[in-house]
Amino acid sequence: MKRSVVGLLALVLAACSEGTEDGRDVSSTRVVQRPHAPLPPGTVPRGARAHADSLAPPEPPAATPALLAHGQERFAAFCTPCHGARGHGDGVVVSRGFPAPPSYHQKRLLDAPPEHFVSIITHGKGAMYSYAERIPPEDRWAIALYVKQLQADEARSSATAAPVPAP
Numbered sequence: 001m002k003r004s005v006v007g008l009l010a011l012v013l014a015a016c017s018e019g020t021e022d023g024r025d026v027s028s029t030r031v032v033q034r035p036h037a038p039l040p041p042g043t044v045p046r047g048a049r050a051h052a053d054s055l056a057p058p059e060p061p062a063a064t065p066a067l068l069a070h071g072q073e074r075f076a077a078f079c080t081p082c083h084g085a086r087g088h089g090d091g092v093v094v095s096r097g098f099p100a101p102p103s104y105h106q107k108r109l110l111d112a113p114p115e116h117f118v119s120i121i122t123h124g125k126g127a128m129y130s131y132a133e134r135i136p137p138e139d140r141w142a143i144a145l146y147v148k149q150l151q152a153d154e155a156r157s158s159a160t161a162a163p164v165p166a167p
Helices: 002-015 028-032 048-055 065-078 114-123 137-161
Strands: none
């Protein structure tokens, strides 16, 4: 009796194998599934570092005439449809029913550093979506410095156009 039980057990165990499923029936995703393990702190998945670096603003360049001219050209291409040519928030899309963006000549934006505009171009804000994939970091700085020049030009022109009070 013992011999038959041991024989039956040996037969059952011999019938089992490591690959009981037909390989053609196993999906390819099942082979690579692993239990979820959180990433250790400080690690970055492949490709994420390059993406994060592209979003980080580089060091601010010097505002040269060539850089400001390049910023004006990039501003005309990317920003004027919404912000208008002088940055008053009166672009062509506003006349088509889109919400008006803020004027660059508001007090809070006059006081904002160029880094603020680079961050908004990179990440977007409100109805404005991110331009990180469309505008390289160097061009973002050129646009931001051109916006600061627009603000300064507007302040100068409004100061000279204001009537001088009589003594």
